[in-house]
Every structure is written in structure tokens, then in C-alpha cells.
Amino acid sequence: MTLKTIPIIDLSPYRNGSSEGKEAVAKAVAQACRDIGFLVITGHGVSPALVDRVDASARAFFDLPAAAKMALKRPKDDQVRGYSAVGDEGLSYSLGEKSPGDLKESFSIGPVAVPDDPYFNGPAAGPHFAPNLWAEQIPDFKASWTEYFEAMSDLSKTLMRIFALGLELPETYFDDKIDRHISMFRALKYPNQHEAPLPGQLRAGAHSDYGSLTIVRTEDRPGGLQVYNKDEEWVDVPSVGGGFVVNIGDLMMQWTNDLWSSTLHRVANPPREKAGDSARLSLVFFHQPNYDAMVECLESCKGPDNPVKYEPVSSGDHLTSKFVKQTTFGEGTRKSA
Numbered sequence: 001m002t003l004k005t006i007p008i009i010d011l012s013p014y015r016n017g018s019s020e021g022k023e024a025v026a027k028a029v030a031q032a033c034r035d036i037g038f039l040v041i042t043g044h045g046v047s048p049a050l051v052d053r054v055d056a057s058a059r060a061f062f063d064l065p066a067a068a069k070m071a072l073k074r075p076k077d078d079q080v081r082g083y084s085a086v087g088d089e090g091l092s093y094s095l096g097e098k099s100p101g102d103l104k105e106s107f108s109i110g111p112v113a114v115p116d117d118p119y120f121n122g123p124a125a126g127p128h129f130a131p132n133l134w135a136e137q138i139p140d141f142k143a144s145w146t147e148y149f150e151a152m153s154d155l156s157k158t159l160m161r162i163f164a165l166g167l168e169l170p171e172t173y174f175d176d177k178i179d180r181h182i183s184m185f186r187a188l189k190y191p192n193q194h195e196a197p198l199p200g201q202l203r204a205g206a207h208s209d210y211g212s213l214t215i216v217r218t219e220d221r222p223g224g225l226q227v228y229n230k231d232e233e234w235v236d237v238p239s240v241g242g243g244f245v246v247n248i249g250d251l252m253m254q255w256t257n258d259l260w261s262s263t264l265h266r267v268a269n270p271p272r273e274k275a276g277d278s279a280r281l282s283l284v285f286f287h288q289p290n291y292d293a294m295v296e297c298l299e300s301c302k303g304p305d306n307p308v309k310y311e312p313v314s315s316g317d318h319l320t321s322k323f324v325k326q327t328t329f330g331e332g333t334r335k336s337a
């Protein structure tokens with residue numbers, strides 16, 4: 001059976017710890033990852049008060065004057081830290097498409113509380129533990145974003161354990177590959193659209209995510225997240241109060257030898273009649289394993305009928321190759337904000 005819509009899966013039976021509960025959740029999650037690459041999770045245990053604090057500090061940041069936001073702009077192409085203005089990025093560039101920049105602005109952070117150790121700051125670490133920028137003028141910004149990054153790291157570890165069970169591996173299989181992960185957290189603001197978008201311009205162009213998994217707190221507003229299913233239709237992702245959208249990325253697809261699907265998705269423009277009051281805020285956590293974790297076809301994903309499709313690659317090299325594509329196509333196609 002192929003899923004046409006995105007399933008909603010309650011994680012509490014897994015978190016309660018019975019072996020039947022764990023098996024049932026792992027089975028449902030694995031089916032969603034095979035069939036559509038997306039699911040909505042409830043019963044995840046993340047504090048709603050923490051989500052509200054991050055939401056409030058992100059809104060306060062985007063409400064700052066443009067000059068204050070630009071003072072915190074992304075320092076270099078390979079360091080995804082700080083602010084990117086409307087039109088600076090185009091997610092469809094990663095597919096080699098030239099289109100106008102996305103109608104969104106963002107603020108991103110990487111790992112927090114990084115130890116002073118050569119693994120993290122020596123040459124092999126590349127840009128993966130680059131220092132974060134903080135909006136110091138917003139009192140709870142650093143504290144709430146730091147706590148949220150940690151809560152998302154814990155939830156990702158739980159999801160990776162569920163993935164391991166769903167892939168018939170020992171439950172802790174991924175633990176030592178994600179204990180120094182190089183994930184990114186970003187808030188995305190899709191502004192009201194007072195003017196019609198340019199031809200081909202979206203809130204976020206069609207793309208797949210790069211890493212192991214992504215966790216999104218969406219907002220139910222006109223012009224939302226859509227997924228391209230196996231029947232080649234764009235389907236809306238349901239918005240479930242208190243839930244998170246989870247999807248797998250290209251790295252997990254490669255790890256599973258294409259058994260699981262890293263699915264194309266986009267953020268659509270609002271209909272013109274609602275566009276003047278359609279601003280939308282997303283909180284997106286992109287989970288990415290340790291830079292030196294090797295992504296190599298999993299035991300349960302290969303066999304005589306299923307030969308290995310990819311050369312082993314490290315998580316860090318896999319990620320860096322994606323960034324090169326995203327920014328080189330950006331030149332010359334930027335729209336001024």
C-alpha cells in the first residue's frame with residue numbers, strides 16, 4: 001500500500017517503554033518513511049511552554065528593524081548561522097534549478113555548548129561547529145533557543161532509536177553516530193505577500209532536506225507545507241495542534257539504500273485574496289549525524305535483489321556537498337528584499 005496522505009503517529013506507546021508499544025510505533029514510522037517520507041508526531045514529550053518561548057523570541061527577532069537584523073547576517077556561505085533576508089536563498093537551487101529566491105527570511109543556529117576540544121575546533125571540524133550569533137537585544141533569545149536545540153536533539157535521538165527498530169537494527173544502533181551531531185535549528189518567517197510573487201517564486205521552492213531527519217513546528221496559515229507523493233500530487237501537510245511534522249532527508253535515504261524516501265516538498269504561496277494577512281512562522285530542526293559518522297548501506301537494506309547503490313560517505317562531506325550546490329546557483333538570481 002502506498003500512502004496518499006501523511007499519517008499522524010502518537011509516540012507515547014514507544015515512550016512508555018513496553019516492547020509491544022515500541023514495536024507498534026516503529027512499524028508505523030517505518031511504513032511512513034518508506035511510503036511518503038513524512039509523518040506528524042504527537043505524544044513527543046516536548047514542553048509546549050518551551051515551544052511558546054522560542055516562538056515568541058523568533059517573532060520578536062523578525063519584528064526588529066531591518067538594520068538590526070542585517071547586523072546579525074550570515075557570516076559566510078558555508079556557515080549557516082544568523083540572519084538571511086527575503087530572497088537570499090532558494091531551496092530549489094539544490095536541485096540545479098534557477099528560480100527567484102524564496103519569499104522567506106530566517107535565523108539559524110548550530111550546536112550549542114560546544115566543548116573546547118580539537119574534535120570540535122580543529123581543522124577536521126570544518127565549519128560544523130562555527131560560533132553562533134545571538135540577538136542579545138531579545139532577553140530570552142539565547143536561553144530559549146539553546147534549550148530548544150537541546151530538546152530537539154533529545155527528540156531526534158528518540159526518533160533515531162525508533163528508526164533503528166523500524167529498520168530491524170539494535171535500538172541503540174545510531175546512538176554513537178549522533179552523539180556529537182552537527183544539526184541546525186532555524187526559524188523561518190514567510191512574510192505577508194502584498195505584491196504577487198515573481199513567476200516561479202514560492203515561499204520555499206521544491207526541495208528535499210539533506211540530513212537524517214527534520215522536525216518542524218508548522219503554523220496553520222494560508223500558504224503552507226506541501227509534499228509530493230508517489231502519485232505525483234502535491235498534498236497538504238496536516239497541522240495538528242501540539243504536534244510536529246517529521247520528515248527524513250537525503251542522508252537517511254542513502255543510508256537505507258533508497259528503501260526510505262526523502263521526499264520533495266515546498267511551501268506554497270497563499271491565495272492572493274488572503275496574501276495580505278498570511279505571515280507564517282516555522283521552527284525547523286535539521287538533524288545531521290556526527291561529521292565523521294560514515295553513512296554506509298545498512299545491513300537490513302541490502303540483499304541479492306537489492307544491491308548497494310551508494311559509496312560510503314561521511315556525514316560532514318555529504319552536508320558540505322549540498323551547501324556548495326545551494327549557494328552557487330544563488331548568484332545572479334537574487335531578488336532584492
Ligand SMILES: O=C(O)CCC(=O)C(=O)O
Nearest residue numbers: 188204218225267282284
Ligand atoms: O516551513 C516549513 O513548513 C518547511 C520549511 C522547509 O521545508 C525547509 O526549510 O527545509
Ligand SMILES: [Fe+2]
Nearest residue numbers: 207208209265
Ligand atoms: Fe525542507
